[in-house]
Amino acid sequence: MELTDRNAQWRDELRYSMSNKERTEIARVKMNELDGEYRSHNSEEVNQGLTKEQALLEAKRCLDCPNPGCMTGCPVGINIPSFIKNIERGEFLNAAKVLKMTSALPAVCGRVCPQEKQCESQCIHLKMKKPAVAIGYLERFAADYERESGNISLPELAPKNGIKVAVVGSGPAGLSFAGDMAKKGYDVTVFEALHEIGGVLKYGIPEFRLPNSIVDVEINNLEKMGVKFMKDTIVGKTLSFDDIKAQGFKGMFVASGAGLPNFMNIEGENLIGVMSSNEYLTRVNLMGAAKDEFDTPVLKGKRVAVIGGGNTSMDSVRTAKRLGADLAMIVYRRSEDEMPARKEEVKHAKEEGVEFRTLHNPIKYIGDEKGRVKQMLLQKMELGEPDEKGRRRPVAIPGATELVDVDTVIVSIGVSPNPLIPRSIDGLEVSQKGTIVVGDNMQSTIPMIFAGGDIVRGGATVILAMGDGRKAAAEMDSYLKNS
Amino acid sequence: MYKIINKEQFSENVFRIDVEAPLIAKARKAGHFVIIRIDENGERIPLTIAGSDLEKGTITLVVQRIGVSSNKLCALKAGDYIADVVGPLGKATHIEKFGTVVCACGGVGTAPMLPIAEAMKKAGNKVIAVLAARTKDLVILEDEVRKVSDEVIIMTDDGSYGTKGLVTNGVESIINREKVDLCVTIGPAIMMKFVSLLTKKYEVPTVASLNTIMVDGTGMCGACRVSVGGETKFVCVDGPEFDAHQVDFDGMMSRMGAYREQEQAAFAKYKESING
Numbered sequence: 001m002e003l004t005d006r007n008a009q010w011r012d013e014l015r016y017s018m019s020n021k022e023r024t025e026i027a028r029v030k031m032n033e034l035d036g037e038y039r040s041h042n043s044e045e046v047n048q049g050l051t052k053e054q055a056l057l058e059a060k061r062c063l064d065c066p067n068p069g070c071m072t073g074c075p076v077g078i079n080i081p082s083f084i085k086n087i088e089r090g091e092f093l094n095a096a097k098v099l100k101m102t103s104a105l106p107a108v109c110g111r112v113c114p115q116e117k118q119c120e121s122q123c124i125h126l127k128m129k130k131p132a133v134a135i136g137y138l139e140r141f142a143a144d145y146e147r148e149s150g151n152i153s154l155p156e157l158a159p160k161n162g163i164k165v166a167v168v169g170s171g172p173a174g175l176s177f178a179g180d181m182a183k184k185g186y187d188v189t190v191f192e193a194l195h196e197i198g199g200v201l202k203y204g205i206p207e208f209r210l211p212n213s214i215v216d217v218e219i220n221n222l223e224k225m226g227v228k229f230m231k232d233t234i235v236g237k238t239l240s241f242d243d244i245k246a247q248g249f250k251g252m253f254v255a256s257g258a259g260l261p262n263f264m265n266i267e268g269e270n271l272i273g274v275m276s277s278n279e280y281l282t283r284v285n286l287m288g289a290a291k292d293e294f295d296t297p298v299l300k301g302k303r304v305a306v307i308g309g310g311n312t313s314m315d316s317v318r319t320a321k322r323l324g325a326d327l328a329m330i331v332y333r334r335s336e337d338e339m340p341a342r343k344e345e346v347k348h349a350k351e352e353g354v355e356f357r358t359l360h361n362p363i364k365y366i367g368d369e370k371g372r373v374k375q376m377l378l379q380k381m382e383l384g385e386p387d388e389k390g391r392r393r394p395v396a397i398p399g400a401t402e403l404v405d406v407d408t409v410i411v412s413i414g415v416s417p418n419p420l421i422p423r424s425i426d427g428l429e430v431s432q433k434g435t436i437v438v439g440d441n442m443q444s445t446i447p448m449i450f451a452g453g454d455i456v457r458g459g460a461t462v463i464l465a466m467g468d469g470r471k472a473a474a475e476m477d478s479y480l481k482n483s
Numbered sequence: 484m485y486k487i488i489n490k491e492q493f494s495e496n497v498f499r500i501d502v503e504a505p506l507i508a509k510a511r512k513a514g515h516f517v518i519i520r521i522d523e524n525g526e527r528i529p530l531t532i533a534g535s536d537l538e539k540g541t542i543t544l545v546v547q548r549i550g551v552s553s554n555k556l557c558a559l560k561a562g563d564y565i566a567d568v569v570g571p572l573g574k575a576t577h578i579e580k581f582g583t584v585v586c587a588c589g590g591v592g593t594a595p596m597l598p599i600a601e602a603m604k605k606a607g608n609k610v611i612a613v614l615a616a617r618t619k620d621l622v623i624l625e626d627e628v629r630k631v632s633d634e635v636i637i638m639t640d641d642g643s644y645g646t647k648g649l650v651t652n653g654v655e656s657i658i659n660r661e662k663v664d665l666c667v668t669i670g671p672a673i674m675m676k677f678v679s680l681l682t683k684k685y686e687v688p689t690v691a692s693l694n695t696i697m698v699d700g701t702g703m704c705g706a707c708r709v710s711v712g713g714e715t716k717f718v719c720v721d722g723p724e725f726d727a728h729q730v731d732f733d734g735m736m737s738r739m740g741a742y743r744e745q746e747q748a749a750f751a752k753y754k755e756s757i758n759g
Contacts, residue, residue, distance in 0.1 A: 193569065193699075193701050194569075194699060194701075195520055195527075195566070195567040195569070203699075203703075231567070232567050232568065232569040233506070233569070234569065234570075234572075234701065237510065237570065237571055237572060238506045238507060238510060238569070238570065238571070239506060239510075240510070259701060259702045259703040260702050260703070260705075260717070260720075261703070261704070261705045263705070263708075263715060265715065269715070270708060270709075270710060270715065270734055270738065272737060272738060272740070272741040273741075275704075275705065275706065276704060276705040278703050278704045278705065279698060279704035279705055279706045282698050282699060282703065282704050283698060287526060287527070287698065288524065293524055294524045294526075295524055295525050295526040295551055295552060295555075295749065296526040296527070296698070297526075297742040297745035297746065297749070299741075299742075370737075370740075371734075371737035371738070371740075418701065418702055418703065419702060419720055420701060420702060420720065
């Protein structure tokens with residue numbers, strides 16, 4: 001195909017239009033961002049994207065390697081050099097087309113993927129001690145350009161084959177699977193438990209990092225490709241697995257996500273004002289609780305502690321700041337180096353005035369006479385020997401504790417798989433942790449059921465979930481064609 | 484969108500609403516609940532299912548007007564639509580032949596008890612229902628409960644109907660006269676707490692159906708968590724029914740007041756908006 005052919009004439013010409021030395025001497029682009037103080041009081045998107053000029057220049061940095069390492073780092077296998085070279089030659093809409101060949105949600109991935117750990121971590125520039133090409137920024141640029149141009153292209157669809165497949169859950173894994181199966185000609189229906197399509201992209205990731213309107217455009221594209229969405233429908237509850245079979249579905253992909261929030265089981269954790277990040281973010285993001293015209297309430301704490309150091313913790317603490325917290329604080333038991341959150345999120349949080357209390361761990365919450373949390377007791381920690389993952393283990397320093405005044409505590413220490421599906425389908429093998437057991441081909445112990453995303457992984461990233469969806473689509477396709 | 488097919492007023496603040504939701508009507512069992520969202524700006528609230536009509540494809544909800552959402556819901560008429568109804572959620576009631584089952588209900592708790600009493604009766608139990616309310620007008624669904632019970636005892640706080648006294652007086656009178664194998668209780672948290680204390684004294688196994696705050700209702704947020712036997716449980720996926728003797732009712736009641744200030748402010752604003 002012309003757009004992705006490295007030997008196409010336009011691509012050869014482009015490659016030789018500039019020397020590699022010249023390309024590597026260009027400095028990596030900086031993302032345009034809103035001012036930290038300004039943005040900490042509103043829900044406007046923090047990252048403003050690249051201008052055309054910035055994108056054109058950044059695209060020149062890509063050396064168009066014959067064996068591109070970046071692609072090996074992409075869970076959905078985007079043809080990265082091809083989309084970047086289309087940007088370099090000014091064919092932004094074609095760049096978007098290349099993205100959509102393998103990704104159902106490029107505007108989302110361009111915003112929330114940890115590129116520094118994936119595609120960009122394999123970039124040739126790193127071997128030359130230069131910063132990687134800003135693949136994520138360019139991906140976002142191409143997807144945004146297409147959307148804003150109004151010329152949104154649909155990927156090519158195979159002729160309809162009339163085979164019905166069901167998807168459980170409309171988060172990144174489910175949407176990615178649905179997009180690929182629609183491309184392959186299947187009749188796809190996505191069942192969603194909530195009243196909004198998008199899963200964690202809607203209830204979890206805040207507006208200032210991923211605007212809902214962006215997610216909706218990607219969902220509309222899937223609808224245009226023929227994907228049907230059923231809201232308010234819980235497979236295993238509203239419709240049983242037998243109902244699904246009776247309705248003629250030949251395959252089912254379970255992508256119901258990691259619902260159940262983890263708590264630490266420490267004293268006072270059920271006090272009023274202590275809640276999971278899922279609850280806090282769902283109230284604000286899905287239910288509109290911060291806005292007057294919506295009925296759902298949320299506690300607008302003045303002294304807010306968020307327990308944990310992941311991306312969800314950063315989303316929660318930055319949300320607290322936006323809801324008017326005077327003190328918004330991350331409490332994390334290891335040091336900043338071990339934090340699982342993206343560096344960019346940590347940087348953004350700091351710019352917005354978030355405090356970091358690293359090497360601290362809550363051991364108890366204390367309530368007032370009304371049962372509301374008023375203080376937390378923190379244990380000071382130090383780093384000990386590395387654990388099995390190589391991260392240095394946090395160890396309590398005997399006797400070193402500190403009492404801190406708080407009125408809201410958001411517990412953000414991870415999630416467990418949602419138990420609804422595993423509990424409701426007989427014969428489905430589930431691990432001790434509650435994840436659905438699948439083989440390398442994403443197939444469960446019930447042949448027509450495939451699964452992916454957090455219900456299999458137990459808590460990962462948007463892009464890994466999307467990669468699972470893509471893989472499951474390919475595998476289910478071959479299963480259905482051979483059975 | 485889910486259409487309201489029928490609406491009936493039981494008492495000053497209690498309404499019966501039949502909503503078209505054929506899939507839920509078919510799938511639901513005694514003890515299940517739904518989450519509804521009244522309109523695009525509404526909150527998600529849990530309501531226990533009081534019954535269903537398979538032919539019409541409807542489920543029955545019984546709602547007491549208290550705050551903004553319940554008032555908004557009760558202001559809707561037959562023919563109006565509710566934005567979202569999702570379910571059936573929670574675990575169904577464990578039904579088997581226990582022997583003699585006492586169903587202790589307070590106020591609107593009678594509504595979700597109705598299908599449980601019916602199922603218990605069908606399983607061969609002797610069902611004795613205690614319907615308690617502040618005053619005669621607040622006793623609801625009496626005829627329906629009578630149809631599925633061997634005996635119905637009415638208790639009112641003011642003695643305007645049945646026997647004067649609390650639900651616990653009714654339950655205790657039964658325990659004193661015959662062997663009770665199981666007590667099921669649904670009503671305000673404080674009422675369930677006292678039923679539980681009473682039956683614990685007499686060592687009568689007791690199940691309570693909890694009505695905590697929820698957001699998604701599918702195990703995602705943990706707003707509904709409650710301590711049962713010293714362990715944190717999620718009412719939406721682990722319940723809503725639990726061994727009443729293990730439930731920390733005081734903790735639960737405290738958590739139910741988590742948003743009281745916001746709720747009161749919102750209600751004042753709502754009243755102002757409808758009074759123009």
